[in-house]
Amino acid sequence: MTEKPRESAPEGGGRPLRRDAALNRERILSAAREILGRRGLGVTLDDVARHAGVGVGTVYRRFPSKEALVRALFEQDFEIRRESATKALAHPDPWEGLVDFLTDMTADFAENRALYEVVMLGSHSSEPFEAARGGMLPFLEALIRRAQESGQLRPEVTPSDIPVLQHMLSSATRFTQGERPDIWRRYLEVLLNGLRQRPDNPPLTTPSLGNETVERVMGLAARQEE
Structure with a gap:
């Protein structure tokens, strides 16, 4: 048979x-x-x-279409990012939770160029992707608020600072041309030292970009402007 x-x-x-x-x-x-x-x-x-x-x-x-393939490929990645944010929010130490989230996200971007382009550059703009990217903002706001309320994160830091920092870290990875793909870890340490609140920190004098500008740069607002 x-x-x-x-x-x-x-x-x-x-x-x-x-x-x-x-x-x-x-x-x-x-x-x-x-x-x-x-x-x-x-x-x-x-x-x-x-x-x-x-x-x-x-x-x-x-x-x-390539859009269908990219969507199938990264739906899971977006879900992983949400799970990472949820886990970070549940961490008993707000600062360590934020650090864990930023470390996980930076590692993903360093290892996956297409994911970086989708999330950070809006290079594959479609309604599901825009919704997924925009859906991370409440998590990011909550993580930052927790860390600031605990007194461990500088009060001047805003959610719009994080995508810019991610671009900086990803640029460091690309700069090495594959020779030091983990170099982002060094510069994440440098940035975290600058983000952490200390009694002797001088105030930040240059304002952040703001969410609206960051969303426009990342392509999140493109559909609304049509």
């Missing part, structure tokens, strides 16, 4: 995928994560197909 091909979980709420189709989908996602993480969003579906060792038609059957 011939065994019928196994089926996997439904894709997008449709019929379950055959086992071979599900395996191809996972192979494509794995290859896409690797090549997009290394080269960024300039990668094409043809590039992904070659890296996955499948025909380009197979990629298009599973993901009819």
